[in-house]
Amino acid sequence: MSTSKISRRGLLGAGLAAGAVATLPLGARAASHGGKLKVAGIYTVPVEQQWVSRIHIAALAAQERGEIEYTFSENTANTDYPRVMREYAEGGNDLIIGEIFGVEAEAREVIPDYPDTAFLMGSSFKSDPALPNLATFDNYIQDAAYLSGIIAGAMTETGNIGMVGGFPIPEVNRLMHAFMAGAKEMNPDIKFQVSFIGSWFDPPKAKETAFAMIENGADLLYAERFGVSDAAKEKGILAIGNVIDTQPDYPDTVVASAIWHFEPTLDTAIAKVKAGEFAAEDYGIYSFMKEGGCSLAPYGTFEGKIPAAAVEMVDAKTAAIKSGDYMVEINDAEPKSS
Template structure:
């Protein structure tokens, strides 16, 4: 693995609703050029540090693919949105076969770059869908609503006040759908559950997230949904419980974090690698590979909370998990902004 220092520090921006989708058509990928000898040369471009929750899951999957010899991996972190297109071009010009990353804040510019490099496969986090005009772009997002729903069941069972606080970064689809699924799970245990919902306007501002969570605690919440860093710190200081998101932080908060909905990016990346190897990579939505049935998400182990979660919740989680995996139960996907109740 090689870490690049091509880009200047910045935080990931909120996706502008006015991002342009009209793009110049790019030529189809050339199978001959995509049939690269192993390992595939892959670059990651991230707008935040690789330690950040969401990006850390992509980074870990890439490291795993490198360890088994499928890819050679380099990356740039803290790449500003204003610099993203330039970094994409530098990697494309340097002979990389695949580029992975996140284009939520640079949709139009990024797709213009991709059209200029039709023989490079791009696998990018995006709130938009694939576009036949850019056949070398496949999109993904963390569709881990299945695990979020199950974690909500636990929250609903553990809450004594019937009041749950939820702190998110921005009200964009990838956050909204998880919050809605979590709320649906909590209502399985208590149909009258109340929710306080707030967004801090940042992907990484632990002090602000903590302050927001404190206010929710003062307003009666006894369980906090920690979509952002800082929320679990507030729960710990107030003696409340927290539910994690994307990564498992229970080892850091053994008396606070009851459960977490974990994103596994490996199925998404592995499917893309296989397509590149076969010379069949094309415009596609890889979101389904984050579903539980594909191994893309799970509940973290309960750890220190083993034996402390009501049996009724555990029984419902077991039955729903089996039904989700065999397709007989589907967790609703709702990308609309959630509201406090």
């Protein structure tokens, strides 16, 4: 595997070799390097972080299949993001993936300058026909979050659940609301403590926030951020994971997790770039459960420990979601404590 990890300051020289291909239409460049697309990822946090890790894993899988050549830059500050976008575009990459939640306006000023480069970006806003080479996505995994809530509602004994998130943006809010709706399926009187730490990656702060919730009666935590499950483990209570399956690290703590699968999103973009059909579209649908974009993690160490009624409801709701007979509500409003 030839994945390269490039610092966000080490790309300037790459543009010199790109001039000969910079004017080729979307998808045409692949033929100039063995049919493989050149794909670059730009991430504002470490690739180990939950959300970004799912994009990174999907890109590594596509490279392993021989479809792309993949390089990436992590820990890119928002102030540097537009510059790194330009450097990757000028470096001859066919497709640039990443997340522009904190730099929407600046990123959308860069994209028109590179009409022969496809951009697939996580965004709180929709695609714009005026930017035909920008497609947007986010993690619409409310289906799996709802199912994890059912499990949580069955496992809490006090009916008091603590929820720690990064920022109250739509991508987080909709998952919290779906989780809360699932929990209320088992117990409509459940109370929720909701707090946001103002960071995507600050495990100590998330842990301290979780400790406060436990002191206030929570016996189960929704771990939208790293650090929350550590607090649950230390205090001997349960947690529900988000985006990735952390049960192997917390076998006696994490009961279930809503998993995001970025592969349907990325694979669709790769195919469209290769076919010359990439356009301004909303890729959010590819995170839906019926598209294979999310799932509930296996129960693992908690197999047989979850009340049968909850397991049966999860199975029934999963089937209904996949068939289209049941739609989990998408609520992007900021959730509040009960």
